[in-house]
Amino acid sequence: MAKDKISLTPELDEEKQAELMAKYDREFTYRRLKGIMAKVVSIVAIVWALVQLRTAALGVFPTTIQRGQHVGFALFLVFLLYPMRKSNRSDKIAWYDFICAGLSIVVAAYHIIYYQPIIHRAGAYTTADITISIIAVLLVIEATRRVAGPVLVSVASFFLIYAYFGQMFPGFLSHRGYAIPRIATYMWMSTEAVLGIPVGVSSTFIFLFLVFATFLKKTGIGDWLTDLAMGVAGGATGGPAKAAVIASACQGTISGSSVANTVGTGSVTIPLMKSIGYRSEFAAATEAAASTGGQLMPPIMGAAAFIMTEFTGLPYSVIALSAAIPALLYFTGIFIMIHLEAKKQGLRGLKRSELPNPLKLIKEKWFLALPIVVIVVLLVQGRTPMRAALFAIGSAILVSYIRKDTRLKIKDIFDGLEEGARTALPVAMACATAGIIVGIVTLTGLGVKFSNGILFLSGGNMYLAMLFTMFASILLGMGMPTTANYIVQATIAAPVLVELGVPIIAAHLFVFYFGIVADITPPVALAAFAGSGIAGSNPFKTGVQASKLAFAAYLVPYIFATNPELVLVDTNAIELIMALATALIGMYALGGAVSGYLKTTARAWERLILAVGGIMLVNPSGWTNGIGIALTVAIFALQTIRSKKETETVEV
Template sequence: MTKEEVKQHEREETDELTEEERQKLLEQYDTESNTRNLSGVVAWIVFGTLIAFSMFQLYTGAFGQYTAFIQRTVHLGFALVLIFLLYPARKNGPKNRISVFDWILATLSLIVCSYWPLYYETLVQKIGGISDVQFIIGGIAILLVLEASRRAVGLPITIIALVFLAYAVYGSYLPGSLAHRGLTFRQLVDVMFFTTDGILGVPLKVSSTYIFLFLLFGAFLVQTGVGNYFNDLAITIAGRRIGGPAKVAIFSSALQGTISGSSVANTVTTGSYTIPMMKRLGYHKNFAGAVEAAASTGGQIMPPIMGAAAFLMIEFAGESYWNIAKAALIPAILYFAGIWIMTHFEAKRLGLLGLPEDQIPKAKTVLKKIHLLLPIFVIIILLYNGGMSIERVALYGILSTIIVSMFLKETRIGFRGIIDALVSGAKTALGVAAATATAGIIVGVVTKTGLGLKMGNSLVGLAEAMSTNIQMQLMLTLVFTMITSLILGMGSPTTANYIITSTIALPALFALNAALPIEIPVLAMHMFVFYFGIVADITPPVALAAFAATGISKGDPIKTGFNAAKLAIAAFIIPYMFVLQPQLLMIDTTILEVSFILATAIIGMIGIGAGMIGFWYVELKGYERFLAVISGLMLIYPGLATDGIGLAIFIALLLVQMKRRKEDGPKAEVVSA
């Protein structure tokens, strides 16, 4: 047997993926990764355009942006041109060449997006409707954005946008409250490309300013080798513990979430290492894939970056970045604590131990590279102070990354590394730009037709028809909003996901605030739809992150998805809790109250985790599982009465478990998590 055959055999035995297999898996489940592999002169043209894209964003970030229309159309122009050059029209289309049709689309993108910079003075002074030429330009722009979004983001958001465009034109034919006067094609094109209410609206504004620079910051961090460092740090901290590989996956994915904007990409990147490790230890393949999918999806709700949605929330919710990151912290801690606790109980149930000592990096070696985390702390500190623009904070983050990388030879970013980061950052931004431009179409239609308010009133009206009790109406509206967010979030990347859910599902909560004698904080409402849009990635039947995980684990996608949803149970519970009790988001509360809330909530997650897995110190009986979940829910819900009842049930179950463990003897020996 040759050396190559031996290596192949070892890979098959451990289920480890080659780089080529990992890329194929990404292309299968992550639309944004399905790019062409070009060569020759064409490759240099694309390379130069990517560099120019990043340099334009760095320049405007450092020296000030152009006026809104010019900044956004130039940003959109770069994105559209590059998408048509890099993304094939079909998923399995040729990857080594660009078709004539795509060259035409790229040229049209350049012409259309140059129209605003070239005729800016004429366009801002126009009175009345648009000319025939402008109608053609705007119409082509809409079609180009939709096609680019289909290629770089996926079909779901494109279909939603098409439905909304159809509603804008033909809404007058609909019955009941959904009907509106309707827009002519000319009015629609005017709104979509010649105002800031459509394609060039707030979503694209955020993409062309904050988001691009933070994606670039993430690309520079990757060049330092921080991704591998996250894995080493996770193994050092969690590898020796019960079910070590699963806890490594959780810890590593939480860290990866600070620089990754995709649940699927996070799953494939971290999972290609952690899933085989979990399977070797003894976890079932469906559970191993679920742990990684759930943890990787949680990376999108982990401050400071939160899949770039935090920066969209600044505009949409009207809150400071710091308030958003602070509000997201406790729910994120509880989310990962829940997964950690359940994997621990599952490992105890199966009798799994930690990793062998020879597979754990030396603490001294890991601590040697601790400086790689400094740029993240620089970002947090600068954003906390609040005296600096977000664009400038991102620039300082990039600069600090380059400086910090110089501390060690193996982490140093040289000239080649800087170029690679500029290219990688621009590539990552393409899907975001297409998604935000398409989301602008949806937002524009909702704004012009009042659809959001109509849908919100309809959901509240349905809740009122089903119950006369105010609390029940509140819960029913929250459930309807959750279902809407889960459906809308399926198959969409984080940024588009949040824009869509906050535009379509969120109005129901605003309508609820107006209809009932309650006051839900605006930030709590935004976080509610954001959470459920994100967990769509692990909610069957779509569950893209779970499907991606099975590409590594070789498990069943649906079973993996259900396991992931069970592990991420906190994400289905906590949004209801922080709507009912905003103290979980650190709104209008004190440090003492927050500490108490966090402590009781984590104890509550232990109860829920034990109930969901069916094991604590020893196996739980059916009624004990039910009581464990009930105690957990009561402890998570802030309030002295519920905490007292929940704690009493929790302690009673704990004593029963300890007694039974003692009776069972040394087989049920407790090992610390």
């Protein structure tokens, strides 16, 4: 690379990145196997991926077979790859893990071998059915603990206890209680719990999209997008920070992990931000906030978006289109904060001579974006996500052959299949354990009881109900994967919002957003902590800064819940433009209030007025919008005048 160009080589090598991700995200704490067991795991993972590709090409198996074998593959690989204790990441597999892996084969094979008899028994389960079910539930809980941590397992265990000791719970929570055989068989033999909707989606749509994302990374599109973002925005005020936002938004089409996005993109952008004067906490927080939003960005979004298709009954193409404007608002909010902070600190961008040439990058590797175009077009045309992902995977492999330096070898293709399967393990187990929670909610009728409880506490007030739902989603998200968090909230809380008048797509996106925001909300802000590991900053301060930068994430769900035009519900072009304009002005006002800067440093009373004006613009009524715009314009004008006077004083 020429001397006058900045280095876009990651500061951390792959091994250090892996260590950092393992420190802050349980799903990366797997064993580094060698020898024969490494080959066994590789072969099984590839076979699993090929089975999923066969499903996409030729059609799904009967429901319990499709879902049972999916969970079986995941269990087998988890027990071989993930140790019982997080700290024990040696390359040796314990004897009890081999037993658990063997039992994983047994419980999955049981559904395949006895498929017809189980159907004919119609609930009259045998001793063998009960025994297999108990073993399967225990395996699922332990595997999930290893790959996703204790919080999700604790919640699922509480629900199992609730199902058994129901008569001992107070008030509206009380129920007659169920025997262990009834609970166990409902969990494993039915399609209402472990093998329910979440695993059904994981075994079809999600797995293939994760494989697709893996092949995109293999072609080098992630590095290309980061370079392109730096070339486009790196020269602006606070350029590297703005480039981090653009790159992370684009990375949302590749990875659904906040921590992985933060470490991958942040290993380049965080050192660059520090080099132009950003504080360590701010640099790490910027990357964490932007990377967390990657799960909100269509077309791929987080894995939970695919499950949303089943809970809402809406096609994935509709969900992706509905999520597009809120996602852009999220990133716009971060962009505003970065711009105001850069102006406040007097931070300039990098010199154009130091940056990559975006036109040259597009000319050389434009074709890397074609697979994303393919998947978007197919989804818009109404093709199933499963078929769209299959064609997108094929196109990613084909376009790689356009240039020698992007060409995928046969080994790369098999490595991509294996990596895709490994990436699917945390999602599959989170879906399986979340299915336990959903199953207990269905079995005991808790969903209706809980909904009635929220309605009672909120007094039927939509804003209070949204506030309770927000806190619940963030608290659950602090220890649970986004997918599991969404499933629980979609089962319990989203129906309440719908009952209070929030459109179904807005209600489900509402809980989806706040589950994701937990990754940057202290005290457990995993993405922010990962960013602080690169920046060498204080983790907690980084988390606080990230939540300030991402204030839009806490605001946007309320905006689209009360302005359904922004999720394309019953709207026209004029209404959409008006709603979008007021939302942007409101975020600009709130950005000024949070940062303490608009055209110049804001006084305390100016920040207060900006906050009031921004909040007024959240409400869709005409008079509140008018007041909000008037207050924002007034402060903007006052600061413009004061800024000119300050400049004249300095010049004199």
